[in-house]
Amino acid sequence: MSALTERLDEIRAEGRAALIGYLPVGYPDVSTSIAAMRVLVEAGCDVVEVGPPYSDPVLDGPVIQHAAATALRQGVRVDDTFTAVNAVAEAGAVPVVMSYCNLMIQRGYERFARELREAGGAGVITPDLTPDTGADWIDAARKQDIDTIFLAAPSTTRERMHLTVEASRGFVYATSLMGVTGERASVGDAAQHVVAAAREAGAERVCVGLGVSTGAQAADVATYADGVIVGSAFVKAMGDGGDLDALAVKVQELAAGVRGVV
Amino acid sequence: MTGSLQSAPGPFFGEFGGRFVPEALMPALEELTDAYDKARVDPAFFAELDRLARDYTGRPSIITEVPRFAEHAGGARIFLKREDLNHSGSHKINNVLGQALLTKRIGKSRVIAETGAGQHGVATATAAALMDLECIIYMGEEDTERQALNVARMRLLGAEVIPVATGTRTLRDAINEAFRDWVANVDTTNYVFGTAAGPHPFPAMVRDFQRVISVESREQMLAQGGLPDAVLACVGGGSNAIGSFDAYLDDDNVRLIGCEAAGDGVDTDRHAATLTAGRTGVLHGSRSFILQDEEGQTQDSHSISAGLDYPGVGPEHSWLASIGRAEYWPVTDTEAMEAFRLLCRTEGILPAIESSHALAGALTLGKELGPEATLLVTLSGRGDKDVEQAARWFDMLPGEDA
Numbered sequence: 001m002s003a004l005t006e007r008l009d010e011i012r013a014e015g016r017a018a019l020i021g022y023l024p025v026g027y028p029d030v031s032t033s034i035a036a037m038r039v040l041v042e043a044g045c046d047v048v049e050v051g052p053p054y055s056d057p058v059l060d061g062p063v064i065q066h067a068a069a070t071a072l073r074q075g076v077r078v079d080d081t082f083t084a085v086n087a088v089a090e091a092g093a094v095p096v097v098m099s100y101c102n103l104m105i106q107r108g109y110e111r112f113a114r115e116l117r118e119a120g121g122a123g124v125i126t127p128d129l130t131p132d133t134g135a136d137w138i139d140a141a142r143k144q145d146i147d148t149i150f151l152a153a154p155s156t157t158r159e160r161m162h163l164t165v166e167a168s169r170g171f172v173y174a175t176s177l178m179g180v181t182g183e184r185a186s187v188g189d190a191a192q193h194v195v196a197a198a199r200e201a202g203a204e205r206v207c208v209g210l211g212v213s214t215g216a217q218a219a220d221v222a223t224y225a226d227g228v229i230v231g232s233a234f235v236k237a238m239g240d241g242g243d244l245d246a247l248a249v250k251v252q253e254l255a256a257g258v259r260g261v262v
Numbered sequence: 263m264t265g266s267l268q269s270a271p272g273p274f275f276g277e278f279g280g281r282f283v284p285e286a287l288m289p290a291l292e293e294l295t296d297a298y299d300k301a302r303v304d305p306a307f308f309a310e311l312d313r314l315a316r317d318y319t320g321r322p323s324i325i326t327e328v329p330r331f332a333e334h335a336g337g338a339r340i341f342l343k344r345e346d347l348n349h350s351g352s353h354k355i356n357n358v359l360g361q362a363l364l365t366k367r368i369g370k371s372r373v374i375a376e377t378g379a380g381q382h383g384v385a386t387a388t389a390a391a392l393m394d395l396e397c398i399i400y401m402g403e404e405d406t407e408r409q410a411l412n413v414a415r416m417r418l419l420g421a422e423v424i425p426v427a428t429g430t431r432t433l434r435d436a437i438n439e440a441f442r443d444w445v446a447n448v449d450t451t452n453y454v455f456g457t458a459a460g461p462h463p464f465p466a467m468v469r470d471f472q473r474v475i476s477v478e479s480r481e482q483m484l485a486q487g488g489l490p491d492a493v494l495a496c497v498g499g500g501s502n503a504i505g506s507f508d509a510y511l512d513d514d515n516v517r518l519i520g521c522e523a524a525g526d527g528v529d530t531d532r533h534a535a536t537l538t539a540g541r542t543g544v545l546h547g548s549r550s551f552i553l554q555d556e557e558g559q560t561q562d563s564h565s566i567s568a569g570l571d572y573p574g575v576g577p578e579h580s581w582l583a584s585i586g587r588a589e590y591w592p593v594t595d596t597e598a599m600e601a602f603r604l605l606c607r608t609e610g611i612l613p614a615i616e617s618s619h620a621l622a623g624a625l626t627l628g629k630e631l632g633p634e635a636t637l638l639v640t641l642s643g644r645g646d647k648d649v650e651q652a653a654r655w656f657d658m659l660p661g662e663d664a
């Protein structure tokens with residue numbers, strides 16, 4: 001049982017959902033982004049998704065695109081991801097990485113998995129790698145005891161859901177809607193259907209991401225999912241100025257949400 | 263090993279190709295692959311496509327010998343495959359008509375496309391008007407500026423053109439934005455991909471729709487007395503080149519040469535010569551050569567020609583390069599523009615700047631091989647869209663006289 005599944009099970013035993021916060025490394029600069037990840041942990045995130053910025057983020061909306069482009073202009077490196085992972089682990093949350101696959105391929109899947117484990121990371125979410133194209137990644141991750149977290153979407157067929165659940169470790173990442181990252185006025189019913197379909201296919205832990213930005217939305221998702229994933233809303237709260245106080249306020253709102261307090 | 267190299271089915275070409283996309287798009291790609299697999303064995307589908315090629319596009323396109331141009335190429339015989347004469351001005355229409363028919367078959371009513379030079383956008387807007395589909399075109403903001411005429415053409419044809427202001431504001435960002443649209447609207451929308459790159463089934467399917475170029479030209483050359491010594495085509499993502507090569511892949515004596523955009527030169531950081539200077543990686547859904555830094559961030563590309571200004575290339579080209587069946591030559595902006603001017607002045611044919619890269623390759627190869635050689639160059643498009651840019655390059659705009 002991995003550190004990630006253990007933590008998710010403890011949280012379930014508390015009768016609530018986990019709060020999983022995403023931030024890109026290097027936005028608005030490397031040291032502020034790492035300080036911001038510590039703020040996530042202090043203000044109530046159980047798991048932190050550390051995102052190495054990538055030049056062509058096809059699954060991201062304008063907020064995260066802007067943050068990634070800013071970080072790349074500042075010269076962020078993949079090495080900084082492991083530094084951030086280490087900081088999150090020291091702050092007491094479970095670190096996972098969310099990375100587009102070319103960064104992992106260029107480093108080498110084996111080396112990426114090993115360096116992540118050495119930094120204290122628990123798993124990797126792969127937005128553009130599915131189990132059928134990711135067989136060599138899965139092998140490398142298993143060897144290093146790194147969880148492979150795959151996405152399931154509202155469009156995912158029954159057959160593909162089985163494939164996804166089978167290959168996932170830690171949790172299954174249910175995307176709440178058809179679309180890219182970014183805040184939405186409402187989360188919609190699709191999320192609940194994806195979670196139900198994943199559970200039916202045998203998933204033990206399912207977390208919901210895309211579009212969640214308020215405490216009320218988090219509270220709603222927490223009624224049927226094991227975790228609530230929040231990205232754009234945190235990036236936006238912090239902004240180009242790196243406002244960590246505003247970030248803390250936003251995190252507290254979502255942390256209350258996953259506890260059903262709105 | 264005696265297997266044919268023609269019409270390789272994918273999803274992998276050697277180690278290249280595949281389908282590296284978000285899960286949300288996987289069902290749509292599977293649906294498209296199924297629909298295409300059914301269509302390709304359905305005589306009614308190809309009968310309709312052939313009819314459109316003949317009665318709408320104007321196929322077969324002719325070949326034209328260009329002796330006055332060839333005088334500057336060591337006296338070799340040079341023929342042009344005239345895709346510039348197709349309706350809407352380039353080879354792009356061959357692919358688009360196939361994909362638009364397929365869109366109808368899978369019952370979707372909205373098409374999206376990316377475009378660089380605007381030719382694929384114009385072709386998609388054309389087919390959408392013909393087949394009554396809603397049409398959205400993503401185009402990098404920089405490209406909307408250097409290809410303003412084509413933006414107007416797309417709008418006149420009823421398409422909505424969305425300028426993409428993120429990243430490098432060119433073709434690569436237009437593709438990113440089209441993928442984002444597709445993820446959000448896949449229920450109603452088909453992505454009409456413009457080149458032989460992207461996730462499976464696009465590289466193989468686009469190649470099949472462009473294959474008509476080499477099927478026709480091979481017969482036309484045989485009727486002229488024999489196969490050419492070499493076939494040359496420009497390479498952006500690689501659709502006109504792969505279509506120009508496919509029927510010759512098993513003709514071992516025919517050299518196949520793809521001409522990539524070398525911009526200011528491959529020894530500078532301003533070029534788009536992916537196979538010359540790139541490395542294997544994943545971009546836009548497939549594994550292929552890409553221009554990237556050592557960490558895997560895509561590098562900015564540059565070319566005077568918007569249609570070749572792309573840091574990736576279709577996976578089948580990476581494969582043909584890796585097995586040595588095709589060669590890929592870098593051609594600079596300056597070399598392409600010299601060839602552009604030469605064809606205008608010696609033959610009265612105004613080529614697209616993209617296609618001028620292949621013409622420049624022919625000038626080099628002709629000098630190397632001498633008067634005995636016969637070369638076939640695909641003229642992938644006409645230069646009307648490039649008039650302003652070329653006039654500026656040659657200081658010919660009114661008010662710019664010395």
Ligand SMILES: Cc1ncc(COP(=O)(O)O)c(C=O)c1O
Pocket residue numbers: 352353378379380381382456457458496497498499500501502503568569570614616617642643644
């Ligand atoms: C006339 C012309 N030729 C070539 C290209 C390059 O595309 P491909 O490499 O797919 O043929 C373009 C793309 O816009 C084009 O307009």
